[in-house]
Amino acid sequence: MMHSKPNSPRFRFRPTILAMFASVVLAACSTTLPAPVRGNDRAPQSDEVAAAQQPTYVDLVTFALEAELAAIVMIEDQTAFRPERVPDVPPGRVRLYLESLTQNLLSGPTGVGESLIFVTDTNRDADGDAPDWEERSFVIFADLVRARPGEVQLVSSRAMFPHGPVIEERVRRVLRQLAAAELPPEITGVRDVISVPGNLAGESETQMFVETANGAPVSLTVVRRPGLAPQWGISLGEIVDTNLRPPETESLAWFRFACFLPKELPQDAFLQADRESQNRAREDYAFVLNELGECERRYS
Numbered sequence: 001m002m003h004s005k006p007n008s009p010r011f012r013f014r015p016t017i018l019a020m021f022a023s024v025v026l027a028a029c030s031t032t033l034p035a036p037v038r039g040n041d042r043a044p045q046s047d048e049v050a051a052a053q054q055p056t057y058v059d060l061v062t063f064a065l066e067a068e069l070a071a072i073v074m075i076e077d078q079t080a081f082r083p084e085r086v087p088d089v090p091p092g093r094v095r096l097y098l099e100s101l102t103q104n105l106l107s108g109p110t111g112v113g114e115s116l117i118f119v120t121d122t123n124r125d126a127d128g129d130a131p132d133w134e135e136r137s138f139v140i141f142a143d144l145v146r147a148r149p150g151e152v153q154l155v156s157s158r159a160m161f162p163h164g165p166v167i168e169e170r171v172r173r174v175l176r177q178l179a180a181a182e183l184p185p186e187i188t189g190v191r192d193v194i195s196v197p198g199n200l201a202g203e204s205e206t207q208m209f210v211e212t213a214n215g216a217p218v219s220l221t222v223v224r225r226p227g228l229a230p231q232w233g234i235s236l237g238e239i240v241d242t243n244l245r246p247p248e249t250e251s252l253a254w255f256r257f258a259c260f261l262p263k264e265l266p267q268d269a270f271l272q273a274d275r276e277s278q279n280r281a282r283e284d285y286a287f288v289l290n291e292l293g294e295c296e297r298r299y300s
Contacts, residue, residue, distance in 0.1 A: 001139060026227035033131075047136060048164030056296045057250045058259060059095060060174045066155040069108025070171060072163050073116055074137045080130040094130045095121050103137060107175050113150045116141065120154060138161035139171055158299035177252050184236060184253045185212035187260035191213060194271045195281040202226040207240065207286040208265070220257075221282035232288055236293035246291060259295035261288075 049055075055063075064070060081095040089095050100116050118140070125131050141159040142152035154160055161167050188211045195206035203225055210218040219240055222232040233244030233251065247253035265285050270278050 024289055033160065047162035049162055049167055053298070054167065054170075055299050057170075058176070058255060058297050060171055061178075061252070061255050061300045062297070062300075063141035063159045064107070064171070064178055066176050067107075067159065068143045068150070069112060070106040070139065070141050070175065071102055071112070071116070072104040072106065072137055072139055072168065074103050074135065075100050075133040076115075076135075078130070078133055086133065086200045089121055092124055093121050094124050095119060096130060096133070098133070099139075106139075106171060107179075109144070112144075116140075116142075117151045118154060120160065121157075139163050139167055143155065158300060181252075184256045185214050185216040185218060187211070187218065187256050187283060188213055189262060190265055190269050190285075192271055193269045193281045193285075194263055195284065197280075198225075200226050204280055204284075206281050208269075208281070208285060208288075210261070220285075220288055222287060224284075230284070230287055231276055232284075249293070254292065255295075258292040261292075263289070 026201060072132055073100055077099040079097045079099065081089070083089065086095045097119050098117065100118070102112065102114050102116055113167060122131060124141050139161045140152070140154060141156070142154050144175045145151040145153055190208055192209040193206070195204060198205050204223075206222045208220040210220065212218055216236075217238045219235045220232065221235065221240060222230055224230045231244045233241055233246055234257065235241040238254070265282055270281065272278065
């Protein structure tokens, strides 16, 4: 129907261890946009997102992984659906049919047109009217609508952000990371855990072998020495890295570990039955999670 415009490999242990478009037209995506920071009213209407409302790194990576395309678009025309045509839209909300000009295709297949059409729900303004988005630019994450050239569907109800230099550079950085190298594997759990004491009091080493979706070898190591802060690092390979380097913050490796490691070690992962070894491993695992920090999402 055409749309009309509306009104796991084995590891080598370290030596110490061996010892939306919904219902009408397109499925509509429900959008609550962050408040823009407005500059000179005479300037082109390109709005920057306030710092406290910026999407997190996790938001951007998640949307970029899910979407067929990321683009900067300018709304050329908008039409609000009449409430009686969209009974599923609650009071205080409005469904908009948006015609946009593709200003910059940040990622996506070739052949994406100069114009993109999509539908979304958003809050009405305080006076009850639909927000005026015409001539405003947005960064969107979307999928193509099959057999409907020029139509797209947002991958999330909130995968649409007012455009500005900060959000654009952050999105570009994520896309460069995704294009630059093979992605770290998806983490699905923790498989094997072993923790051994050293020769000195307070000295120990814990290794945790991580389950991945494709079976690729991944591990965590925590080393404690008397009088020193614990050291830890990750290994993305069969040989455990002895340099103990944690993943860089806002890197794809950090994203995988911070967002997909379980909150605690499963009981069946322990290779040792004694309580002392298990408790030490649990303490080291909690330390790693704390060091990784929160996998924060503001828009999902």
